[in-house]
Amino acid sequence: MFDLTLALLLAIPAALACGLAALVIWFDDHANPFFVQTRLGRDERPFRLVKLRTMRIGTGDRPSHETARGNITRTGALMRRTKLDELPQLWNVLCGDMSFVGPRPGLPSQIELAESRRRYGVDRLLPGITGVSQVRGLDMSTPELLARTDGDYLGDWSAMRDIKLLIRTGLGSGRGDAAKL
Template sequence: MIRLLDFIFAFTGLVLGFPILMLLFVIGLFDTGSPLFFQKRVGRNQKPFTLVKFRTMSKDTASVATHLASSASITKFGSFLRKTKLDELPQLWNVLKGEMSLVGPRPGLFNQQELLEQRERYGVYKVRPGITGLAQVSEIDMSTPELLAQTDAKMIASLTLRDYFKYILQTVTGKGSGDRVKN
Protein backbone atom coordinates (compact mmCIF):
# COMPACT_ATOMS: atom_id res chain seq x y z
CA MET A 1 0.00 0.00 0.00
CA ILE A 2 2.77 2.46 0.94
CA ARG A 3 4.68 1.78 -2.30
CA LEU A 4 1.53 2.61 -4.27
CA LEU A 5 1.06 5.85 -2.32
CA ASP A 6 4.73 6.71 -2.82
CA PHE A 7 4.38 6.21 -6.56
CA ILE A 8 1.16 8.24 -6.84
CA PHE A 9 2.45 11.13 -4.70
CA ALA A 10 5.88 11.20 -6.38
CA PHE A 11 4.39 11.14 -9.88
CA THR A 12 1.81 13.79 -9.01
CA GLY A 13 4.42 15.92 -7.26
CA LEU A 14 6.79 15.79 -10.22
CA VAL A 15 4.07 16.60 -12.75
CA LEU A 16 2.36 19.38 -10.77
CA GLY A 17 5.62 20.67 -9.36
CA PHE A 18 7.41 20.77 -12.72
CA PRO A 19 7.16 24.58 -13.10
CA ILE A 20 8.58 25.06 -9.58
CA LEU A 21 11.32 22.50 -10.21
CA MET A 22 12.30 24.29 -13.41
CA LEU A 23 12.32 27.70 -11.71
CA LEU A 24 14.51 26.38 -8.88
CA PHE A 25 16.77 24.71 -11.45
CA VAL A 26 17.27 27.98 -13.36
CA ILE A 27 17.92 29.98 -10.18
CA GLY A 28 20.35 27.25 -9.12
CA LEU A 29 22.22 27.66 -12.40
CA PHE A 30 22.94 31.26 -11.47
CA ASP A 31 23.72 30.34 -7.86
CA THR A 32 26.25 27.51 -8.32
CA GLY A 33 26.37 26.78 -12.04
CA SER A 34 25.32 23.22 -11.21
CA PRO A 35 21.85 23.17 -9.62
CA LEU A 36 21.52 19.42 -9.10
CA PHE A 37 23.54 17.41 -6.62
CA PHE A 38 24.08 13.68 -7.12
CA GLN A 39 25.54 11.47 -4.40
CA LYS A 40 25.88 7.73 -3.82
CA ARG A 41 23.87 6.74 -0.76
CA VAL A 42 23.12 3.54 1.12
CA GLY A 43 19.77 2.11 0.08
CA ARG A 44 17.58 -0.82 0.96
CA ASN A 45 19.63 -3.94 1.76
CA GLN A 46 22.70 -1.66 1.70
CA LYS A 47 22.58 -1.39 -2.09
CA PRO A 48 23.96 1.86 -3.47
CA PHE A 49 21.76 4.31 -5.31
CA THR A 50 22.27 7.84 -6.57
CA LEU A 51 20.32 10.40 -4.58
CA VAL A 52 19.40 13.61 -6.38
CA LYS A 53 18.76 16.94 -4.65
CA PHE A 54 19.03 20.61 -5.44
CA ARG A 55 22.54 21.78 -4.63
CA THR A 56 22.67 23.92 -1.48
CA MET A 57 26.45 24.09 -1.01
CA SER A 58 29.27 25.24 -3.23
CA LYS A 59 30.47 22.65 -5.75
CA ASP A 60 33.84 22.14 -4.04
CA THR A 61 32.33 21.06 -0.69
CA ALA A 62 33.68 17.72 0.56
CA SER A 63 31.34 14.73 0.35
CA VAL A 64 30.66 14.29 4.07
CA ALA A 65 27.60 14.01 6.27
CA THR A 66 25.80 17.34 6.55
CA HIS A 67 26.58 17.74 10.24
CA LEU A 68 30.31 17.60 9.36
CA ALA A 69 30.11 20.25 6.63
CA SER A 70 30.83 23.90 7.31
CA SER A 71 27.98 26.39 7.23
CA ALA A 72 30.26 28.61 5.12
CA SER A 73 29.71 26.11 2.28
CA ILE A 74 25.99 26.89 2.05
CA THR A 75 25.05 29.40 -0.62
CA LYS A 76 22.41 32.10 -0.03
CA PHE A 77 19.99 30.35 -2.35
CA GLY A 78 20.96 27.03 -0.74
CA SER A 79 20.02 28.41 2.67
CA PHE A 80 16.57 29.30 1.32
CA LEU A 81 16.20 25.82 -0.21
CA ARG A 82 17.15 24.16 3.08
CA LYS A 83 14.81 26.28 5.20
CA THR A 84 11.87 25.58 2.91
CA LYS A 85 12.98 21.95 2.30
CA LEU A 86 12.65 22.58 -1.44
CA ASP A 87 16.12 21.06 -1.90
CA GLU A 88 14.46 17.68 -1.30
CA LEU A 89 12.00 17.92 -4.23
CA PRO A 90 14.19 16.14 -6.81
CA GLN A 91 14.18 13.08 -4.54
CA LEU A 92 10.65 12.49 -5.78
CA TRP A 93 12.46 10.99 -8.78
CA ASN A 94 14.21 8.51 -6.43
CA VAL A 95 10.81 7.68 -4.91
CA LEU A 96 9.22 7.22 -8.34
CA LYS A 97 12.04 4.82 -9.32
CA GLY A 98 11.50 2.79 -6.14
CA GLU A 99 14.90 3.59 -4.60
CA MET A 100 13.30 5.60 -1.81
CA SER A 101 10.01 6.08 -0.02
CA LEU A 102 8.47 9.35 1.06
CA VAL A 103 8.73 8.08 4.66
CA GLY A 104 11.67 6.06 5.89
CA PRO A 105 15.14 6.42 7.38
CA ARG A 106 17.21 9.13 5.69
CA PRO A 107 19.83 7.47 3.47
CA GLY A 108 23.36 7.78 4.79
CA LEU A 109 26.72 7.79 3.09
CA PHE A 110 28.94 4.74 2.69
CA ASN A 111 31.72 6.53 4.62
CA GLN A 112 29.56 6.84 7.76
CA GLN A 113 30.90 3.63 9.27
CA GLU A 114 29.37 4.00 12.74
CA LEU A 115 25.94 4.77 11.27
CA LEU A 116 26.22 1.81 8.88
CA GLU A 117 27.03 -0.51 11.78
CA GLN A 118 24.23 0.78 14.02
CA ARG A 119 21.63 0.61 11.25
CA GLU A 120 22.74 -2.92 10.40
CA ARG A 121 22.47 -3.85 14.08
CA TYR A 122 18.90 -2.51 14.29
CA GLY A 123 17.71 -3.90 10.94
CA VAL A 124 17.12 -0.50 9.37
CA TYR A 125 18.32 -1.58 5.91
CA LYS A 126 15.34 -3.90 5.45
CA VAL A 127 13.28 -0.96 4.17
CA ARG A 128 13.67 1.74 1.55
CA PRO A 129 15.25 4.95 2.81
CA GLY A 130 12.95 7.95 2.91
CA ILE A 131 12.77 11.68 2.38
CA THR A 132 11.38 12.14 5.89
CA GLY A 133 10.52 10.15 8.96
CA LEU A 134 10.31 10.08 12.72
CA ALA A 135 13.97 11.06 13.23
CA GLN A 136 13.67 14.10 10.96
CA VAL A 137 10.54 15.48 12.62
CA SER A 138 12.14 14.75 16.01
CA GLU A 139 15.30 16.69 15.03
CA ILE A 140 17.55 13.63 15.35
CA ASP A 141 20.28 13.69 12.74
CA MET A 142 23.27 11.61 11.68
CA SER A 143 25.53 13.16 14.33
CA THR A 144 24.08 10.67 16.84
CA PRO A 145 24.30 7.34 14.96
CA GLU A 146 22.99 5.00 17.66
CA LEU A 147 20.05 7.23 18.60
CA LEU A 148 19.25 7.69 14.91
CA ALA A 149 19.35 3.94 14.24
CA GLN A 150 17.17 3.26 17.30
CA THR A 151 14.66 5.91 16.20
CA ASP A 152 14.63 4.55 12.64
CA ALA A 153 14.03 1.01 13.97
CA LYS A 154 11.21 2.26 16.21
CA MET A 155 9.56 3.99 13.23
CA ILE A 156 9.93 0.92 11.02
CA ALA A 157 8.44 -1.40 13.64
CA SER A 158 5.40 0.78 14.28
CA LEU A 159 4.79 2.63 10.99
CA THR A 160 1.10 2.92 10.18
CA LEU A 161 -0.65 4.65 7.32
CA ARG A 162 -1.60 7.37 9.80
CA ASP A 163 2.07 7.87 10.76
CA TYR A 164 3.04 7.95 7.08
CA PHE A 165 0.76 10.93 6.50
CA LYS A 166 1.64 12.51 9.86
CA TYR A 167 5.40 12.56 9.11
CA ILE A 168 4.80 14.00 5.64
CA LEU A 169 2.48 16.69 7.01
CA GLN A 170 4.87 17.57 9.83
CA THR A 171 7.73 17.90 7.34
CA VAL A 172 5.75 20.05 4.91
CA THR A 173 4.62 22.34 7.73
CA GLY A 174 8.18 22.82 8.98
CA LYS A 175 8.56 20.47 11.95
CA GLY A 176 12.14 19.32 12.41
CA SER A 177 15.22 21.01 11.07
CA GLY A 178 16.63 18.14 9.05
CA ASP A 179 20.36 17.54 9.11
CA ARG A 180 22.11 20.39 10.83
CA VAL A 181 25.26 22.01 9.52
CA LYS A 182 27.91 23.06 12.01
CA ASN A 183 28.59 26.77 12.39
Protein backbone atom coordinates in the same frame (compact mmCIF):
# COMPACT_ATOMS: atom_id res chain seq x y z
CA MET B 1 1.44 2.00 -4.26
CA PHE B 2 1.01 5.07 -2.02
CA ASP B 3 4.51 6.34 -2.88
CA LEU B 4 4.05 5.86 -6.62
CA THR B 5 0.63 7.53 -6.67
CA LEU B 6 1.75 10.53 -4.61
CA ALA B 7 4.96 10.90 -6.63
CA LEU B 8 3.02 10.90 -9.89
CA LEU B 9 0.55 13.48 -8.54
CA LEU B 10 3.40 15.74 -7.43
CA ALA B 11 5.65 15.21 -10.47
CA ILE B 12 4.49 18.12 -12.63
CA PRO B 13 4.30 20.77 -9.88
CA ALA B 14 7.65 19.54 -8.49
CA ALA B 15 9.27 19.67 -11.95
CA LEU B 16 8.09 23.26 -12.40
CA ALA B 17 9.35 24.26 -8.94
CA CYS B 18 12.67 22.47 -9.56
CA GLY B 19 13.06 24.22 -12.92
CA LEU B 20 12.55 27.64 -11.36
CA ALA B 21 14.82 26.79 -8.42
CA ALA B 22 17.48 25.47 -10.82
CA LEU B 23 17.55 28.82 -12.63
CA VAL B 24 17.95 30.70 -9.36
CA ILE B 25 20.73 28.33 -8.22
CA TRP B 26 22.58 28.68 -11.52
CA PHE B 27 22.43 32.48 -11.39
CA ASP B 28 23.54 32.49 -7.74
CA ASP B 29 26.41 30.00 -7.97
CA HIS B 30 27.04 29.45 -11.72
CA ALA B 31 27.13 25.71 -11.14
CA ASN B 32 25.05 22.68 -12.07
CA PRO B 33 21.87 23.17 -10.02
CA PHE B 34 21.48 19.46 -9.43
CA PHE B 35 23.53 17.46 -6.97
CA VAL B 36 23.84 13.70 -7.36
CA GLN B 37 25.43 11.63 -4.61
CA THR B 38 25.82 7.93 -3.89
CA ARG B 39 23.81 6.90 -0.84
CA LEU B 40 22.92 3.60 0.78
CA GLY B 41 19.44 2.26 0.17
CA ARG B 42 17.56 -0.83 1.31
CA ASP B 43 19.95 -3.63 2.34
CA GLU B 44 22.83 -1.13 1.98
CA ARG B 45 22.60 -1.16 -1.81
CA PRO B 46 24.08 2.02 -3.29
CA PHE B 47 21.91 4.33 -5.39
CA ARG B 48 22.23 7.83 -6.83
CA LEU B 49 20.30 10.39 -4.75
CA VAL B 50 19.24 13.56 -6.59
CA LYS B 51 18.84 16.93 -4.86
CA LEU B 52 19.01 20.60 -5.72
CA ARG B 53 22.51 21.94 -5.05
CA THR B 54 22.76 23.90 -1.81
CA MET B 55 26.54 23.85 -1.33
CA ARG B 56 29.41 25.23 -3.34
CA ILE B 57 31.30 23.07 -5.82
CA GLY B 58 34.25 21.36 -4.12
CA THR B 59 32.58 21.06 -0.71
CA GLY B 60 33.30 17.35 -0.74
CA ASP B 61 31.32 14.21 -0.18
CA ARG B 62 30.58 14.44 3.53
CA PRO B 63 27.56 14.59 5.84
CA SER B 64 25.83 17.92 6.56
CA HIS B 65 26.97 17.97 10.19
CA GLU B 66 30.58 18.09 8.96
CA THR B 67 29.93 21.05 6.66
CA ALA B 68 30.84 24.65 7.48
CA ARG B 69 28.45 27.56 7.00
CA GLY B 70 30.65 29.07 4.25
CA ASN B 71 30.04 26.05 2.00
CA ILE B 72 26.29 26.70 1.82
CA THR B 73 25.22 29.16 -0.87
CA ARG B 74 22.77 32.01 -0.18
CA THR B 75 20.13 30.26 -2.24
CA GLY B 76 21.07 26.93 -0.67
CA ALA B 77 20.30 28.20 2.83
CA LEU B 78 16.77 29.11 1.74
CA MET B 79 16.34 25.81 -0.11
CA ARG B 80 17.41 23.83 2.96
CA ARG B 81 15.14 25.79 5.33
CA THR B 82 12.11 25.28 3.08
CA LYS B 83 13.17 21.73 2.09
CA LEU B 84 12.84 22.61 -1.61
CA ASP B 85 16.22 20.97 -2.18
CA GLU B 86 14.52 17.62 -1.52
CA LEU B 87 12.01 17.88 -4.41
CA PRO B 88 14.18 16.07 -7.00
CA GLN B 89 14.06 13.01 -4.76
CA LEU B 90 10.61 12.37 -6.22
CA TRP B 91 12.66 10.88 -9.06
CA ASN B 92 14.25 8.48 -6.58
CA VAL B 93 10.77 7.54 -5.33
CA LEU B 94 9.55 6.92 -8.88
CA CYS B 95 12.63 4.75 -9.56
CA GLY B 96 11.92 2.68 -6.42
CA ASP B 97 15.14 3.70 -4.64
CA MET B 98 13.30 5.65 -1.94
CA SER B 99 9.97 6.06 -0.21
CA PHE B 100 8.38 9.27 1.02
CA VAL B 101 8.79 8.11 4.63
CA GLY B 102 11.69 6.08 6.00
CA PRO B 103 15.19 6.55 7.38
CA ARG B 104 17.28 9.15 5.56
CA PRO B 105 19.81 7.38 3.34
CA GLY B 106 23.35 7.52 4.67
CA LEU B 107 26.63 7.89 2.84
CA PRO B 108 28.79 4.81 2.21
CA SER B 109 31.49 6.49 4.35
CA GLN B 110 29.21 6.55 7.43
CA ILE B 111 30.32 3.17 8.76
CA GLU B 112 29.10 3.68 12.34
CA LEU B 113 25.63 4.65 11.07
CA ALA B 114 25.45 1.59 8.78
CA GLU B 115 26.50 -0.72 11.63
CA SER B 116 23.92 0.80 14.00
CA ARG B 117 21.19 0.49 11.40
CA ARG B 118 22.06 -3.18 10.89
CA ARG B 119 21.70 -3.82 14.64
CA TYR B 120 18.20 -2.29 14.69
CA GLY B 121 17.09 -3.76 11.35
CA VAL B 122 16.75 -0.31 9.80
CA ASP B 123 18.95 -1.32 6.86
CA ARG B 124 16.03 -3.48 5.62
CA LEU B 125 13.85 -0.40 5.10
CA LEU B 126 13.57 1.66 1.95
CA PRO B 127 15.09 5.06 2.77
CA GLY B 128 12.78 8.05 2.85
CA ILE B 129 12.66 11.73 1.98
CA THR B 130 11.48 12.30 5.54
CA GLY B 131 11.08 10.13 8.59
CA VAL B 132 10.68 9.85 12.33
CA SER B 133 14.20 11.09 13.06
CA GLN B 134 13.88 14.16 10.85
CA VAL B 135 10.57 15.17 12.42
CA ARG B 136 12.19 14.77 15.85
CA GLY B 137 15.07 17.02 14.76
CA LEU B 138 17.78 14.32 14.79
CA ASP B 139 20.58 14.27 12.26
CA MET B 140 23.34 11.86 11.32
CA SER B 141 25.81 13.24 13.87
CA THR B 142 24.33 10.84 16.46
CA PRO B 143 24.32 7.52 14.54
CA GLU B 144 23.28 5.22 17.39
CA LEU B 145 20.37 7.42 18.49
CA LEU B 146 19.34 7.94 14.87
CA ALA B 147 19.31 4.19 14.17
CA ARG B 148 17.40 3.43 17.38
CA THR B 149 14.80 6.11 16.60
CA ASP B 150 14.40 4.89 13.03
CA GLY B 151 14.16 1.35 14.44
CA ASP B 152 11.09 2.43 16.43
CA TYR B 153 9.43 3.13 13.08
CA LEU B 154 9.65 -0.58 12.24
CA GLY B 155 7.33 -1.61 15.04
CA ASP B 156 4.84 1.24 14.83
CA TRP B 157 4.29 1.44 11.06
CA SER B 158 0.91 2.45 9.69
CA ALA B 159 -0.22 4.37 6.61
CA MET B 160 -1.80 6.98 8.88
CA ARG B 161 1.48 7.47 10.73
CA ASP B 162 3.27 8.04 7.40
CA ILE B 163 0.66 10.62 6.40
CA LYS B 164 1.07 12.39 9.75
CA LEU B 165 4.87 12.43 9.32
CA LEU B 166 4.49 13.90 5.82
CA ILE B 167 2.14 16.61 7.14
CA ARG B 168 4.47 17.43 10.03
CA THR B 169 7.40 17.64 7.62
CA GLY B 170 5.42 19.91 5.29
CA LEU B 171 4.57 22.18 8.21
CA GLY B 172 8.27 22.48 9.11
CA SER B 173 8.45 20.13 12.08
CA GLY B 174 11.99 19.14 12.98
CA ARG B 175 15.13 19.95 11.10
CA GLY B 176 17.19 16.79 10.78
CA ASP B 177 19.86 18.93 9.13
CA ALA B 178 22.91 19.83 11.17
CA ALA B 179 24.46 22.01 8.47
CA LYS B 180 25.10 25.43 9.95
CA LEU B 181 22.61 27.67 8.12
